[in-house]
Amino acid sequence: MQLEYNILWIDNDIEEYIANGEVESIRTFLNELGFESNVETVDDEAKLDDYISKHKYDLILSDFNLNTTTGDVIIQEIRENRRFSTEILFYSAKSNFRDSPEVKERLAFMDRITFHTNRDTFLDKVEKLIILTLDKLLELNATRGLITSETSQLDVIIEELTLELANNRLQLNTDRLKEIIDEYADKFLSTRSESFKERYSEIGFDNIFQSIEANRKWSIFRDLLREYNKQVQSKEIITFLKRNSTYFNEVIDIRNKFAHSKAKQKEGKMVLIGQFGKEDFEFDSEQCISIRRNIIEHRINFKELLEYIKFNVDN
Structure with missing residues (x-):
């Protein structure tokens, strides 16, 4: 990590977050911390490879329930095949999105993963994770x-x-x-x-x-x-x-x-x-x-x- 802070945000409805100003809010938060923000937004998980090859991301945000897959499959690809240890935040409107046995099995030995279901406190959670990932750098x-x-x-x-x-x-x-x-x-x-x-x-x-x-x-x-x-x-x-x-x-x-x-x-x-x-x-x-x-x-x-x-x- 240098003075840039790179975020990958995956959501089929990402345009809604952009329109609501939430993407810009995260950029502003990073700028206020003295970092140049780079928030890459992806609306189609099929395009994920194109983005993962561009940067080593400092934080990944993703809707858990995407159109063609779920977050646990994405994390398996990123951690096992790409060897990225990036902090990841999954969010979903469904409170039971981790209950599937297949999901539990895939996530059982994965670390640096956070789950969030409350839409009202989503930005606050993202900001706390940013601070967490900056802790070592800010020493x-x-x-x-x-x-x-x-x-x-x-x-x-x-x-x-x-x-x-x-x-x-x-x-x-x-x-x-x-x-x-x-x-x-x-x-x-x-x-x-x-x-x-x-x-x-x-x-x-x-x-x-x-x-x-x-x-x-x-x-x-x-x-x-x-x-x-x-x-x-x-x-x-x-x-x-x-x-x-x-x-x-x-x-x-x-x-x-x-x-x-x-x-x-x-x-x-x-x-x-x-x-x-x-x-x-x-x-x-x-x-x-x-x-x-x-x-x-x-x-x-x-x-x-x-x-x-x-x-x-x-x-």
């Missing part, structure tokens, strides 16, 4: 690794965008690329400036750029994006730059602190605590929710910029 040590991984992926996007700008959009010549590298090395690599420049002459801009630390990489990217925007005068780029201006504080700095943190008990609750440079820091679960939300917003912002640039390249 702060796990959150630390999760956020470090996500920010590393954003580094890759910055590299991709920078090389696109330098090589294709701005078509920077050799002298200009060397100027960027020299400026970086002279300002920030006082002890190994010359060796870095020599390495650049050997492997070129595209390869050396990956080894620049995240903060400087981000700064170079923004400088090139501003330079490109002088040519195109794009509202989309101006909007991106404004939203992205908080990226250091909300992503890079947080990632650096998380890398130097430890989970400890403090006043009855777990916190991530540590020191980065001369700064002491502390994060609790509520702050981690805010951090995840910020990372999602920045990731969406980067994806929109990528799509915008790709569109302009193609057109």
